[in-house]
Amino acid sequence: MENLSNYTFDEITVGQTAEYRKQITERDIVLFAEVSGDVNPLHLDAEFAAGTDFGERIAHGMLTGALISAALALALPGPGTVYLGQSLRFRRPVKIGDEITVQLEVVEKREDKGFVTLECRALNQDDKAVVTGTAEVMAPREKLSLPRPTLPTVTVDG
């Protein structure tokens, strides 16, 4: 499997972009509920969700936030990035089966501190923005290429 690699502060240019994709599954919603503790029935109970304005179960908004943070950590700048801040606007619901594409674009570099600002957009398969926001990170100074850690097997029963 390919290594994890990064872009150093010096390599990063304003206008540089990266993408990160993930399909949201029912399993993801269960795992996010497990790790956050947010067992809201809007996410977990199909019958309850059918009676809401959303009409069906939706993913936790912050699950898409987690995909944005993963895009920063894995793609741009990648490993060695220090996460300083993030703003998020939750614009549309994410439903089970949606294909989410996170798009990152570098909009500012601050040479003095090594800070980089990125515009973040998470789009669904219809190219509609589901979450947008801005990230501020301290970009890595050192070039890294690291083996991708293997996760333990995670099983969801039922």
Next chain:
Amino acid sequence: MENLSNYTFDEITVGQTAEYRKQITERDIVLFAEVSGDVNPLHLDAEFAAGTDFGERIAHGMLTGALISAALALALPGPGTVYLGQSLRFRRPVKIGDEITVQLEVVEKREDKGFVTLECRALNQDDKAVVTGTAEVMAPREKLSLPRPTLPTVTVDG
């Protein structure tokens, strides 16, 4: 187990507070890596993390963001809340075993739209702020008391 209940827009007052607590375990970090895809070795590889400025494995910053979103969804306002926006500043690392307390405080209500703004602070067991920010939500209009959904069993192997 107690039901999930909420505070409606009319019940919410400026200055109202709520708390939500969770200890961060190694298992949580694995689950967050699984659901987000962020397999950065800073979170997963003790040997790699020991060589960084952090000195040991740390939790994903957005995992604490997920706890803030859970506090809004479960405690204040609770079920029926629509999440509109969130800002986050990542101030200190969260390490395995840290006891995180999310504190929410209502700072503004907008009668016309039903919007509520809350200041959010996640503190560690030493009362140091690890993540701070501001949430904007649309508070529920309808009083709800719902059975707490039971999650499928999630197992991490290894």
